[in-house]
Amino acid sequence: MKYGVNEHGYYGDFGGAYIPEMLYPNVEELRQQYLNIISDEGFKAEFDDLLKNYVGRPSPLYHAKRYSEKYGANIYFKREDLNHTGSHKINNAIGQILLAKRLGKKRIIAETGAGQHGVATATVCALMGIECVVYMGEIDMARQAPNVSRMKMLGATVMPASSGSKTLKDATNEALRDWIGNPVDTHYIIGSVVGPYPYPDMVARFQSIISEETKKQLLEQTGNELPQYVLACVGGGSNAMGMFYHFLDDEDVKLVAVEAAGKGINSGHSAATTFLGQEGVLHGSRTILMQTPDGQVVEPYSISAGLDYPGIGPQHAHLYKINRAQYTSITDDEALQAGLLCSQMEGIIPAIETAHALAQLEKMTFKLDDTVVICISGRGDKDLDTYIKYFNF
Amino acid sequence: MNRLNKLFATKKDNLLSIYYTAGYPALNTTVNIAEALEKAGADFLEIGFPYSDPVADGPTIQHSSEQALENGMTLNLLFEELAELRKRVTIPILLMGYFNPIVQYGVERFCKKAAEVGVDGVIVPDLPMYEYEAMYASYFIDNNLSNIFLVTPQTSEERIRKIDELSNSFIYLLSSSSITGGSLQLTNSIEDYYKRVNALELKNPTIIGFGISDNKTFTQACAYANGAIVGSKFVKLLAEDGYMEKIPGFIKGIRE
Numbered sequence: 047m048k049y050g051v052n053e054h055g056y057y058g059d060f061g062g063a064y065i066p067e068m069l070y071p072n073v074e075e076l077r078q079q080y081l082n083i084i085s086d087e088g089f090k091a092e093f094d095d096l097l098k099n100y101v102g103r104p105s106p107l108y109h110a111k112r113y114s115e116k117y118g119a120n121i122y123f124k125r126e127d128l129n130h131t132g133s134h135k136i137n138n139a140i141g142q143i144l145l146a147k148r149l150g151k152k153r154i155i156a157e158t159g160a161g162q163h164g165v166a167t168a169t170v171c172a173l174m175g176i177e178c179v180v181y182m183g184e185i186d187m188a189r190q191a192p193n194v195s196r197m198k199m200l201g202a203t204v205m206p207a208s209s210g211s212k213t214l215k216d217a218t219n220e221a222l223r224d225w226i227g228n229p230v231d232t233h234y235i236i237g238s239v240v241g242p243y244p245y246p247d248m249v250a251r252f253q254s255i256i257s258e259e260t261k262k263q264l265l266e267q268t269g270n271e272l273p274q275y276v277l278a279c280v281g282g283g284s285n286a287m288g289m290f291y292h293f294l295d296d297e298d299v300k301l302v303a304v305e306a307a308g309k310g311i312n313s314g315h316s317a318a319t320t321f322l323g324q325e326g327v328l329h330g331s332r333t334i335l336m337q338t339p340d341g342q343v344v345e346p347y348s349i350s351a352g353l354d355y356p357g358i359g360p361q362h363a364h365l366y367k368i369n370r371a372q373y374t375s376i377t378d379d380e381a382l383q384a385g386l387l388c389s390q391m392e393g394i395i396p397a398i399e400t401a402h403a404l405a406q407l408e409k410m411t412f413k414l415d416d417t418v419v420i421c422i423s424g425r426g427d428k429d430l431d432t433y434i435k436y437f438n439f
Numbered sequence: 440m441n442r443l444n445k446l447f448a449t450k451k452d453n454l455l456s457i458y459y460t461a462g463y464p465a466l467n468t469t470v471n472i473a474e475a476l477e478k479a480g481a482d483f484l485e486i487g488f489p490y491s492d493p494v495a496d497g498p499t500i501q502h503s504s505e506q507a508l509e510n511g512m513t514l515n516l517l518f519e520e521l522a523e524l525r526k527r528v529t530i531p532i533l534l535m536g537y538f539n540p541i542v543q544y545g546v547e548r549f550c551k552k553a554a555e556v557g558v559d560g561v562i563v564p565d566l567p568m569y570e571y572e573a574m575y576a577s578y579f580i581d582n583n584l585s586n587i588f589l590v591t592p593q594t595s596e597e598r599i600r601k602i603d604e605l606s607n608s609f610i611y612l613l614s615s616s617s618i619t620g621g622s623l624q625l626t627n628s629i630e631d632y633y634k635r636v637n638a639l640e641l642k643n644p645t646i647i648g649f650g651i652s653d654n655k656t657f658t659q660a661c662a663y664a665n666g667a668i669v670g671s672k673f674v675k676l677l678a679e680d681g682y683m684e685k686i687p688g689f690i691k692g693i694r695e
Binding site for chain 2: 343
């Protein structure tokens with residue numbers, strides 16, 4: 047793949063494995079084994095079976111007719127919100143739990159921001175009967191309380207991350223610290239295309255099912271497997287990478303990644319990483335991250351707990367730098383309005399993360415025969431409180 | 440030869456290094472603490488520059504980093520303090536911190552500046568061997584800065600040998616795979632690990648760190664290595680009232 051990772055874990059200038067020696071054996075074990083394991087026929091059969099019969103894949107590709115009329119193009123929704131647990135996160139969690147089993151791991155740790163990845167991880171651990179510890183920032187635990195309860199009901203232990211800014215990046219730090227202390231029996235299921243190599247590549251491969259299915263479904267429904275545009279929201283960037291993956295080499299397909307501008311890019315309350323960040327190292331990879339001139343990581347802001355990550359995956363940083371994908375941003379207000387619009391025009395209440403991608407439609411102009419695919423990465427149940435407060439329902 | 444090389448050439452046993460975070464407990468404390476530690480008998484110092492996301496550190500050093508950042512500590516400020524420090528302190532100084540602040544400062548510029556203000560070595564836990572060798576080693580070597588690598592009980596022999604090759608002052612042996620500030624019980628498996636490393640007959644001296652907090656753990660470590668590093672325990676002392684007066688007693692307590 048032209049835009050894939052090289053043998054040292056780099057995408058152009060980005061990636062690598064900037065980890066302390068304490069993590070080296072864990073990460074090296076993964077690096078040596080992940081490709082063999084996931085290309086094994088037995089693994090693939092089990093993965094495909096669970097995706098089909100447990101997750102409910104393939105997720106529908108839905109031709110959104112009222113949206114198509116409104117925006118003057120053929121708009122398709124890739125319905126990851128219909129997956130078991132309500133978002134694309136389950137694809138990666140299933141892949142990694144099967145991998146962890148084959149590595150002989152007895153304990154799973156994960157980080158979570160909005161709670162979607164935590165719920166997905168708790169779910170697959172319950173499925174496999176493996177101990178699960180999820181780290182979650184104290185602030186996120188308060189704003190995503192229903193997901194905390196879901197994880198507990200699924201049998202997971204939720205550990206509050208009370209250091210630093212008490213959100214996703216700190217939950218990630220705590221998970222890494224746990225892994226340092228438990229190097230032999232524990233597998234860390236990272237939830238996005240971030241972290242040291244091989245995580246960005248491994249997670250992208252597990253999420254690539256999204257674009258693999260989309261191509262087939264487009265061919266069936268339109269007679270052409272290639273759309274003109276593919277849109278997805280980006281925090282760390284896992285749904286976007288899954289949605290872009292099989293279109294990367296089709297250079298005519300325009301890829302649009304939508305970041306969270308929060309209260310406005312220059313408001314001081316934003317998570318628009320490519321606009322506000324510089325190159326540096328975060329959570330084990332060289333990427334673009336929001337930071338002070340002194341190299342301290344800046345706490346991002348978005349109303350969406352799944353998008354307020356200070357970095358982006360290294361492959362995204364690369365696609366941004368070489369202009370293979372366009373990176374743009376949407377404010378809280380624009381996203382919430384788009385969430386309401388989608389609810390009332392298509393009968394789909396999207397996650398606020400997803401609503402960012404939907405809001406991008408307002409800023410684009412299409413030709414009538416353009417085909418546009420948007421990844422509906424998650425459902426909005428978890429965000430009802432936020433929607434209700436904003437719109438005063 | 441930098442000061443570290445000279446130290447290891449003359450003193451082989453019971454070397455004591457102390458870690459503390461620059462800018463903690465307050466700005467402008469870095470130099471005074473260093474001076475007091477030298478007087479009290481520390482052999483060399485590790486001065487941490489604070490980072491917002493110190494993944495290899497436990498709560499004590501995390502807290503000192505947060506406080507130091509709140510106090511306004513930056514690399515620029517630290518380099519100013521170090522220039523002052525070198526007028527009063529002669530023992531070797533290592534800087535310890537995470538890679539991102541160095542990337543922002545510029546790796547080459549960082550190495551030049553560190554050498555210029557009298558730093559002898561650097562410990563960057565999240566700068567791995569491959570990246571160091573492929574991209575940055577020349578900046579360290581050209582500026583006569585020792586880059587210190589960590590070794591854990593899980594590090595393979597092949598990798599330890601490679602680390603030995605790339606090192607030119609000492610190798611930092613972690614007592615266990617853990618974050619900083621843990622407690623240390625000398626178990627058979629840790630002893631076996633120390634013995635395993637000793638049997639490799641490395642060209643570089645070894646210093647043990649993580650979990651070294653008192654005379655017992657220091658003495659145990661020195662039985663297997665050339666010395667040991669005390670970090671979190673000392674950072675805790677800095678939170679106490681009258682910590683400056685307590686430094687000589689603290690060092691004495693580790694040594695005797």
